[in-house]
Amino acid sequence: MCGIAGFYNPNQDYQEDKFHYEDILERMSAIQRHRGPDDSGIWLFKHGGMSHARLSIIDLTNGRQPMKKTEAGNTFGIVYNGELYNTKELRRDLIERGHSFSTTSDTEVILTGYMEYGPDFVKQLNGIFAFAIMDPVRDRFCLFRDRSGIKPLFYTIRNEEIIFASELKGIFAYPDIKPVLDRKGLNEVFSIGPARTYGCGIFKGIDELLPGHMLLCSKDGFRHNCYWKLESRPHEDSYEETIEKTSFLVQDSIRRQMVSDVPICTFLSGGVDSSLVSAVCSAELKKQGKRLTTFSFDFVNNDKYFKASAFQPSQDRPFVDRMVKFLDSDHHYLECDNVTQADRLYDSVLAHDLPAMGDIDSSLLHFCSLVKQYNKVTLTGECADEIFGGYPWFHKEECFKAHTFPWTMDLEPRKVILSDDFLDYLGMEAYVQETYEKSVGETPVLPEDTPKEARRREISYLNLRWFMQTLLNRMDRDSMYSGLEARVPFADHRIIEYVWNVPWDMKTRDGIVKNLLRQAGKGLLPDEILFRRKSPYPKTYDTNYEALLIKRVREMMSDASSPVMQFLDKGKLEKFLISPSDYGKPWYGQLMAGPQMLAYILQVNYWMEAYHISVE
Numbered sequence: 115m116c117g118i119a120g121f122y123n124p125n126q127d128y129q130e131d132k133f134h135y136e137d138i139l140e141r142m143s144a145i146q147r148h149r150g151p152d153d154s155g156i157w158l159f160k161h162g163g164m165s166h167a168r169l170s171i172i173d174l175t176n177g178r179q180p181m182k183k184t185e186a187g188n189t190f191g192i193v194y195n196g197e198l199y200n201t202k203e204l205r206r207d208l209i210e211r212g213h214s215f216s217t218t219s220d221t222e223v224i225l226t227g228y229m230e231y232g233p234d235f236v237k238q239l240n241g242i243f244a245f246a247i248m249d250p251v252r253d254r255f256c257l258f259r260d261r262s263g264i265k266p267l268f269y270t271i272r273n274e275e276i277i278f279a280s281e282l283k284g285i286f287a288y289p290d291i292k293p294v295l296d297r298k299g300l301n302e303v304f305s306i307g308p309a310r311t312y313g314c315g316i317f318k319g320i321d322e323l324l325p326g327h328m329l330l331c332s333k334d335g336f337r338h339n340c341y342w343k344l345e346s347r348p349h350e351d352s353y354e355e356t357i358e359k360t361s362f363l364v365q366d367s368i369r370r371q372m373v374s375d376v377p378i379c380t381f382l383s384g385g386v387d388s389s390l391v392s393a394v395c396s397a398e399l400k401k402q403g404k405r406l407t408t409f410s411f412d413f414v415n416n417d418k419y420f421k422a423s424a425f426q427p428s429q430d431r432p433f434v435d436r437m438v439k440f441l442d443s444d445h446h447y448l449e450c451d452n453v454t455q456a457d458r459l460y461d462s463v464l465a466h467d468l469p470a471m472g473d474i475d476s477s478l479l480h481f482c483s484l485v486k487q488y489n490k491v492t493l494t495g496e497c498a499d500e501i502f503g504g505y506p507w508f509h510k511e512e513c514f515k516a517h518t519f520p521w522t523m524d525l526e527p528r529k530v531i532l533s534d535d536f537l538d539y540l541g542m543e544a545y546v547q548e549t550y551e552k553s554v555g556e557t558p559v560l561p562e563d564t565p566k567e568a569r570r571r572e573i574s575y576l577n578l579r580w581f582m583q584t585l586l587n588r589m590d591r592d593s594m595y596s597g598l599e600a601r602v603p604f605a606d607h608r609i610i611e612y613v614w615n616v617p618w619d620m621k622t623r624d625g626i627v628k629n630l631l632r633q634a635g636k637g638l639l640p641d642e643i644l645f646r647r648k649s650p651y652p653k654t655y656d657t658n659y660e661a662l663l664i665k666r667v668r669e670m671m672s673d674a675s676s677p678v679m680q681f682l683d684k685g686k687l688e689k690f691l692i693s694p695s696d697y698g699k700p701w702y703g704q705l706m707a708g709p710q711m712l713a714y715i716l717q718v719n720y721w722m723e724a725y726h727i728s729v730e
Contacts, residue, residue, distance in 0.1 A: 116169055116179070117146030117594075118193040118267075119279035120246060121288065122162030122255040124333045126275065129160055139165040141287045146280055148465075149195070149594045155179055157191055159248060162255060164193040169597050171197065171374055171491060177219035185229055188250040192225040195280050196243030196265050197601065199370035204238060233258075233328055237341055240370070240608070242601070244280060244323070254332035261342045261607040262497075263312070263325030264586050270320045276331050281591075282467035285320060286725075294318040296730040301545040303718060304528065304681070308471045308702060309519075309584045311549055316468055318730060325583075342607065344578070346560035346571065349615045356620050359612060361634035367606035368394040371493055379407040379489040381600075382445070383651075384433025386632060386644055387495030391603055393638045395493060396441045407489060408443040410434040411481045413654040414451040430652060433643060440640055448484050450477045452659040456666065459713055463721045465595035471588055472713030474653060474705050479592040486596040496589055497604040500574075500582040501613050502628040503621050504648050506704065508573060518550050520573060521581055527701035531690050531715070533683040553579055560615075570618045578610065581703070650704050663712040664691050670719055677727070678719035 119142035121128075121135075128135045139156040143165035147154065150167030157164045157180040166179040182191045198204070198220035205215065205223050213226050220241070227235040228247050236258050243260045244267035257278060259267050268285055269278040279285045286293060295303075296318045302310055310316065313324045323329055326342035351359060368391055372378055380392040396406040410430060417429065431447075438445040458476035463469060465479055485492060499505050507513035507520030516523045525542055532540075557575040559568070586602065593600035613621070613630070621630045632644050668691070670676045671684065690711075700707045706714075721727065 116193075116195040117143070117149030117167040117280045117284065118165070118179075118195045118244065118246060119143065119146060119284040119287070120162060120164040120193060121275060121277045122248075122331055123275040124161050124253065124255075124331070127160055128158055128163060132158060135163055138288060139163045142279060142284045143167050145287045146284050148597060149280060151597045153178060157182065159189075159191065161253075162248065164191060164246060164248070166193045169490065169594075169599060171376060171599060176217040177221055179221060181217075181219075181221050181225055183222070183225050183229065190225060190229055190250060191248040192221060192228075192245055194221045194224060194243065194245035195267075196220075196241055196245065196260065197371075197373070197599070198223065198239060198241035198243070199367075199373060199606075200238075200240040201373070228256075233330065233339070234341070236328060240606070242605075246278065252332070254330055256331070257323055257329040259323045259325055259327060261326040262586070262602075262605040262610065263583055264590065264602060264605055266587070266590060267323045268315050268320055269323060269329070270315075271336060272319075276329075276336065282315065282317065282320065293725045293727045294730055295727055297539070300681075300729070301540055301542065303469060304532065305525070305540060305542040305545050306549065307469060308475075308706075308714070309580055310468070310587070312579055312583060317727075344558050344575070344611065344614055346558040346563075347615055348560070348562060349617055349620075353620055353623065356616055357630065357633045360609075360616075360630055363606065363609045363612060364390065364604070364631070364634055365394050367603040367609060368493065369398055370606075371601045371603045372398060374491050376490045377407070378491045378493060379409060379485065381485075381492055381494045382408040382410050382434060382437055382443070383495070383649075384410070384430045384435075384437050384643065385495065385646060385649060386628065386635065386639070387498040387604065389433075389437050389495075389639050389643050390631075390635045391493050391495050392437065392441060392443065393635075396443060406441060406443045408438065408441065408445045409448055409481070409485050409488075409492075410445070411448050411450070411477070412652055413455070413477070413656065414449050415656055416652065416654060430649065433646060436640065437643060440643075446485075446488070448481050450480050450654075452654065452656060452662055454480055455654065455659065456662050456713075459717055460720050460724075461595065462592070463717050463724065465591040466587070467725070469714055469717035469721050470591070471584070471702075472706060472710040472717065473659075474651060474710065475588055475592060476713070477653070478588065478651070479595055482593045482598045482600070483596040486598040490597070491599045491601065492593070493601045493603060494589065495604065496585055496600075496602045497582055498628070498631060499648070500577040500585075501604060501610055502631045503574070503618070504628045505577070505581075508570075508577075509622075509627065514569060514573070518546065519576060519580065521703045522546075522701065524701075527699070527711070531682050531687045531711070533681060533686075536681045550576075567618060574614065653705050653710075660709045660712070663709055663716065666716055667691060667712050670716065676719050677722035678715060680729075682715070 143154045147167045150169045153168040164180040201220045242264040244265040247256045277288045299316045328339045330337045458480045462475040513520040557572045623629045
């Protein structure tokens with residue numbers, strides 16, 4: 115993976131002030147160097163510039179970027195962040211059409227494919243990506259983002275100029291672009307966060323290119339094109355055929371995503387999702403005489419403090435042990451202590467350029483930094499729950515009937531420490547309802563659906579557009595902060611397209627959650643793993659961690675310059691600090707309860723300080 119950035123204006127000649135703009139490109143690359151610590155490069159051309167920070171995974175020697183290619187005297191260029199999983203097929207087709215290649219990198223395949231087919235070549239790509247292409251023939255600049263939104267791409271437009279980057283910090287490296295929060299941005303942080311409305315860059319004037327979209331920039335202006343979206347259609351396969359196709363798609367995606375010129379590893383929690391990924395990878399590596407490396411995550415003394423709940427019914431360790439024995443993997447048990455988890459809250463903000471999922475983020479960021487000491491590339495089980503219906507809100511009647519986001523049905527926990535004046539200013543209920551209604555209204559409709567099945571689609575669509583995006587952002591930023599490439603085979607668009615139209619009865623046959631995926635994995639895993647009840651990403655249950663957060667929040671309260679205090683009610687916050695934690699009622703998703711609210715507020719405060727954010 116990599117970090118990309120740059121700018122373009124069809125009516126400006128940047129080469130007239132070459133050294134100034136090359137210096138800007140160097141800064142945009144340097145500030146994202148954690149995404150690509152192996153190499154860097156810039157290219158300034160007449161109407162714009164590109165910068166690149168590279169993590170070397172494919173063609174370590176020749177895959178440098180920005181990459182340029184000349185045809186009939188015209189020089190095309192590309193900066194690319196991502197990985198293609200059908201490179202061989204695409205290269206074969208292009209060679210048959212008369213093209214030659216000087217590298218084995220997927221970057222050159224994308225650039226050559228664009229030169230042959232134009233922007234629609236993106237429809238042939240199977241992978242995770244965000245890239246920019248300079249097209250001298252058509253005198254335009256093009257931005258592209260993958261279908262599932264796995265790789266980030268932010269941009270801002272000022273008059274005729276567009277500035278873009280993989281991360282928000284890359285945009286702020288450009289002169290005179292300041293981080294400003296308006297009412298919309300504040301609502302995103304306090305009413306929606308740690309989720310984020312798709313396409314919203316939180317800061318005023320900054321957007322994110324939507325998944326499955328391209329942005330074409332020329333003298334005619336800026337034009338957004340949607341090249342991929344979900345479509346609802348009747349499902350015509352039998353149950354047996356559906357299992358067979360699902361099994362093929364899942365295994366094919368995992369195998370394709372093993373492509374790498376450096377060793378790969380997997381995250382292994384002992385749940386069905388990560389275990390399926392690990393099992394397929396292990397089997398493929400054994401054919402090559404190699405052994406899979408796996409990693410599991412937990413917290414110091416969690417065996418002592420753990421309390422089973424409806425959200426987290428069991429600890430991972432016994433199931434990890436079973437899978438390690440089954441796979442004969444080279445396994446590493448990684449742990450995080452309280453102080454590290456709390457300290458990493460601030461690194462998590464720097465990774466996202468935003469407040470994130472509190473310690474759910476900071477711990478993963480820490481674990482990724484440990485994994486990077488062994489491997490550059492990992493495969494994870496992320497996204498299976500959103501696609502196959504694994505979360506509680508897919509099944510609970512109250513979530514089914516609620517006309518709001520099912521992972522945050524009650525806004526009251528979000529208000530508990532905010533001042534009344536700020537709440538009046540936000541208009542939290544109206545903002546949340548407006549964003550919810552807009553998303554639900556976009557759900558692809560199938561006229562034959564019963565009202566109940568139509569509602570199932572709405573919940574599934576919300577999960578794909580919202581909850582899955584939050585977790586994909588988390589995985590990308592937390593891994594790339596240490597230069598670790600995390601791949602997500604379940605987010606393959608072919609799986610999403612197919613399973614989207616599978617009736618709910620097939621997904622949960624016999625009343626078993628995610629039964630379609632479990633049946634598709636038959637023979638690959640022991641039944642005790644295949645049919646293990648879902649237990650989400652682990653979090654600490656040590657009350658000493660909460661005490662540490664309370665101490666830090668009190669220090670924040672005592673500092674008159676703490677920027678977040680302008681939004682909080684001191685009396686409400688004090689009451690919150692002395693009341694016992696409620697681990698059973700999350701305010702976002704399944705894991706974010708009392709301690710995570712404290713962590714989130716600490717993140718917001720640090721974010722506003724570190725980024726010198728002004729509030730409009």
